[in-house]
Amino acid sequence: MSPIKAVRGVRDILPAETRRWQRVEAAAHRVFEAYGYREIRVPLFERTELFARGIGDETDIVKKEMYTFDDRSGESLTLRPEATASVLRAYIEHGFHVEPKPVRLYTMGPMFRYERPQAGRYRQFHQANVEALGETHPALDAEVIAMLMDFFGALGLADRLELRVNSIGDAGTRPAYIARLVDYLGPRRAELCGECRARLDRNPLRVLDCKTPGCQPIIEKAPSILDSLSREAARHFDTVRECLEAMGVAHTVDPRLVRGLDYYVRTTFEVLTAELGAQNAVAGGGRYDGLIAQLEGPADPGIGFAIGLERVVLLLGGDERGTGPLAVLIPLGEAALRRLLPAARRARQGGVPVELGYGIRKLPRELERANRLGAAWAVIAGDNELARGLALLRDMRSGEQRAVPLDGLADELIRLRAEGAGPR
Ligand code: AMP
Numbered sequence: 001m002s003p004i005k006a007v008r009g010v011r012d013i014l015p016a017e018t019r020r021w022q023r024v025e026a027a028a029h030r031v032f033e034a035y036g037y038r039e040i041r042v043p044l045f046e047r048t049e050l051f052a053r054g055i056g057d058e059t060d061i062v063k064k065e066m067y068t069f070d071d072r073s074g075e076s077l078t079l080r081p082e083a084t085a086s087v088l089r090a091y092i093e094h095g096f097h098v099e100p101k102p103v104r105l106y107t108m109g110p111m112f113r114y115e116r117p118q119a120g121r122y123r124q125f126h127q128a129n130v131e132a133l134g135e136t137h138p139a140l141d142a143e144v145i146a147m148l149m150d151f152f153g154a155l156g157l158a159d160r161l162e163l164r165v166n167s168i169g170d171a172g173t174r175p176a177y178i179a180r181l182v183d184y185l186g187p188r189r190a191e192l193c194g195e196c197r198a199r200l201d202r203n204p205l206r207v208l209d210c211k212t213p214g215c216q217p218i219i220e221k222a223p224s225i226l227d228s229l230s231r232e233a234a235r236h237f238d239t240v241r242e243c244l245e246a247m248g249v250a251h252t253v254d255p256r257l258v259r260g261l262d263y264y265v266r267t268t269f270e271v272l273t274a275e276l277g278a279q280n281a282v283a284g285g286g287r288y289d290g291l292i293a294q295l296e297g298p299a300d301p302g303i304g305f306a307i308g309l310e311r312v313v314l315l316l317g318g319d320e321r322g323t324g325p326l327a328v329l330i331p332l333g334e335a336a337l338r339r340l341l342p343a344a345r346r347a348r349q350g351g352v353p354v355e356l357g358y359g360i361r362k363l364p365r366e367l368e369r370a371n372r373l374g375a376a377w378a379v380i381a382g383d384n385e386l387a388r389g390l391a392l393l394r395d396m397r398s399g400e401q402r403a404v405p406l407d408g409l410a411d412e413l414i415r416l417r418a419e420g421a422g423p424r
Pocket of ligand 1: 082113115120121122123124125126127281282283284285306307308309310311
């Protein structure tokens with residue numbers, strides 16, 4: 001029998017990478033909270049019906065990508081493919097709508113989609129999701145987008161990303177545009193890829209999203225949705241852009257940005273990178289007025305986005321440093337172990353990462369281990385030192401040693417750390 005491996009498309013995030021994840025998560029907490037967002041944690045699975053109703057029966061996600069199963073009582077449950085439906089379910093269930101508007105919520109965690117795995121695309125992946133609920137003012141759209149770009153700015157990534165914005169109009173005027181699009185695409189059906197021919201029948205807007213090179217010349221000449229906006233939708237979009245400009249948020253308008261989910265209206269946006277090959281979307285979002293009502297909640301509007309955290313971590317790149325201990329404590333024997341064990345604990349309580357040997361290996365082996373762990377210091381205590389109440393503090397770089405009192409060892413390590421010493 002061979003050892004069991006992780007499921008295809010599902011990956012471990014190994015220690016060499018977790019520092020970067022922590023930086024990304026810390027930036028999200030800091031930036032979102034500065035804009036008044038509060039964290040909410042929603043379950044990893046919900047009733048299947050929530051996603052069917054909240055994402056749309058005709059979307060790729062619901063048709064092809066959900067992890068759906070019956071639990072032992074026969075109820076159909078689904079691992080969440082996205083977070084918006086769950087956050088809105090919680091908003092309705094807990095009566096958030098009575099709070100001052102807009103209600104600002106964010107959440108982070110794993111999502112599950114049965115997609116074809118490739119670099120930057122997984123079957124379990126992580127998102128940070130932001131939702132602002134109960135306010136239609138276009139300044140909110142601009143604020144949400146500015147916050148997204150501030151998140152990337154906080155990680156030093158802003159220069160490597162492109163923000164695209166669009167308006168896909170209101171539910172009321174979209175059918176007229178879709179009719180124009182179908183009039184245009186219909187006679188060109190034979191030139192479209194197989195996928196697009198199917199989309200033309202099911203969800204013609206999605207043709208604009210196609211990445212197949214052969215479809216591009218047709219898509220480029222398609223009528224622009226921006227020419228079909230209602231007066232209100234056009235004014236809304238103009239104000240969003242003016243507010244973005246007032247805040248100095250660089251963006252390009254992309255009339256073909258329609259996004260994959262059915263629920264969007266008016267503002268849509270996406271953040272793209274040229275550095276990750278085919279998986280070029282790092283974040284995306286839009287306005288979804290009407291979705292809360294569709295889930296049997298109040299008629300509150302909403303806007304939000306999702307950031308793909310794997311892709312952010314990939315962009316950050318770089319090797320990990322500074323994960324080793326500051327010092328390795330090396331007792332030579334059982335009696336020394338009894339003295340160093342509490343000293344190690346005191347140093348750790350003081351926030352200093354230290355490692356301990358257990359007095360079972362010879363000194364050269366212990367020093368080699370300290371070296372491999374990348375420790376800046378080794379602390380050696382044998383019977384001779386113990387008898388004098390001392391330990392030897394060895395600089396792992398130079399090999400120089402000096403004696404320090406065992407009683408003051410933890411404080412000495414805390415002092416060294418405060419002086420800026422770190423693992424090599
Ligand atoms: P969506 O919820 O489809 O709008 O996706 C929002 C963001 O999540 C995308 O821009 C990607 O960065 C990320 N994302 C979506 N699907 C995947 C996946 N299968 N693997 C990794 N990241 C993903």
